[in-house]
Amino acid sequence: MVRPVPPTLSAEQIRDANTRYHDVAAGHYDSKWGIDFGYLGAGQVSSKVRKALGGQPRRYERALEIGAGTGYFTLNLMRAGLIGQATCSDISPGMLSTLAENADRLGLTVLTQQADAEQLPFEDESFDLVFGHAILHHIPDLPRAFAEFERVLAPGGTVLFAGEPSRYGDRLAGYPKRLAGAIAPLWRRAVGARAASQGDGADEEESLEKVVDVHAFAPGELEAAASGAGFTDVRVSGEELLANWFGWTNRALEATAEPEDIPWAWRQYAYRGYLLLQHVDRGLLESRLPAAIFYNLLLSGRKTG
Ligand SMILES: C[S@@+](CC[C@H](N)C(=O)[O-])C[C@H]1O[C@@H](n2cnc3c(N)ncnc32)[C@H](O)[C@@H]1O
Numbered sequence: 496m497v498r499p500v501p502p503t504l505s506a507e508q509i510r511d512a513n514t515r516y517h518d519v520a521a522g523h524y525d526s527k528w529g530i531d532f533g534y535l536g537a538g539q540v541s542s543k544v545r546k547a548l549g550g551q552p553r554r555y556e557r558a559l560e561i562g563a564g565t566g567y568f569t570l571n572l573m574r575a576g577l578i579g580q581a582t583c584s585d586i587s588p589g590m591l592s593t594l595a596e597n598a599d600r601l602g603l604t605v606l607t608q609q610a611d612a613e614q615l616p617f618e619d620e621s622f623d624l625v626f627g628h629a630i631l632h633h634i635p636d637l638p639r640a641f642a643e644f645e646r647v648l649a650p651g652g653t654v655l656f657a658g659e660p661s662r663y664g665d666r667l668a669g670y671p672k673r674l675a676g677a678i679a680p681l682w683r684r685a686v687g688a689r690a691a692s693q694g695d696g697a698d699e700e701e702s703l704e705k706v707v708d709v710h711a712f713a714p715g716e717l718e719a720a721a722s723g724a725g726f727t728d729v730r731v732s733g734e735e736l737l738a739n740w741f742g743w744t745n746r747a748l749e750a751t752a753e754p755e756d757i758p759w760a761w762r763q764y765a766y767r768g769y770l771l772l773q774h775v776d777r778g779l780l781e782s783r784l785p786a787a788i789f790y791n792l793l794l795s796g797r798k799t800g
Pocket residue numbers: 510513514517561562563564565566567568584585586587590610611612613627628629630633634635658
């Protein structure tokens with residue numbers, strides 16, 4: 496696909512890097528990405544599902560998440576009443592154990608299963624929905640993974656993915672990140688924050704981060720991956736443009752400071768500003784501009800039968 500696996504790394508090494516990177520990240524993943532399991536999170540994931548399908552979702556009784564991480568999508572979809580029995584799969588045991596803790600805290604029951612997306616340990620036709628968020632771009636062999644999604648889906652079942660980086664959007668997001676890098680010392684002085692110290696595992700995390708993302712997609716490529724596996728009614732759309740520029744700039748600034756030094760007022764500004772711009776993207780831009788220029792792509796399709 497777009498950004499092919501770097502020639503120096505085999506698919507096996509990429510899977511291993513993903514496992515190790517996400518095992519290290521599992522403990523601070525939710526706070527780093529502002530993951531919410533309340534009213535806001537349920538609203539966010541429901542809106543993504545609606546956008547991906549291009550209409551109101553039905554309830555799916557048997558749902559499988561691929562690359563479920565700490566449970567952002569599954570747990571929020573359960574709270575929103577959109578899925579019944581949930582199986583959460585991920586290549587990283589660390590992420591799955593944080594997910595299990597989150598589910599316990601929220602009083603939700605889910606099955607967790609360590610699994611590589613390209614080799615799912617599930618029976619044929621055992622789910623009504625196979626879905627994921629921010630996962631496809633980590634998978635070395637996408638055709639093989641889509642063939643697995645098709646195999647485990649029941650006839651008439653739905654495949655749905657959100658939060659996949661678009662190639663163009665990914666490039667655009669590079670500008671705010673570079674800007675943030677340049678102004679970080681000034682920003683830290685202005686908010687009174689010390690430069691971040693390198694904690695245990697920070698070096699390993701940083702070096703693994705460079706190799707875990709293996710694709711950024713053009714909408715047609717994502718569509719072809721689903722159609723190539725036999726899915727019909729395939730639909731690809733885009734979301735988040737202004738919100739992403741704002742979000743990436745702020746996240747890149749925050750990453751340079753000691754977390755406890757970042758003032759509450761700044762966090763409120765970053766959080767509320769992001770939500771406001773998401774609103775502007777949704778209301779004004781997403782229905783008017785081509786999917787390719789947005790940062791995130793969403794995909795849905797149906798298994799025939
Ligand atoms: C960016 S995180 C997204 C997590 C979660 N879906 C979310 O949106 O918060 C990507 C997840 O995919 C998992 N992952 C990476 N490669 C994978 C693979 N080949 N098979 C299954 N899961 C994988 C990682 O362990 C990680 O939990």
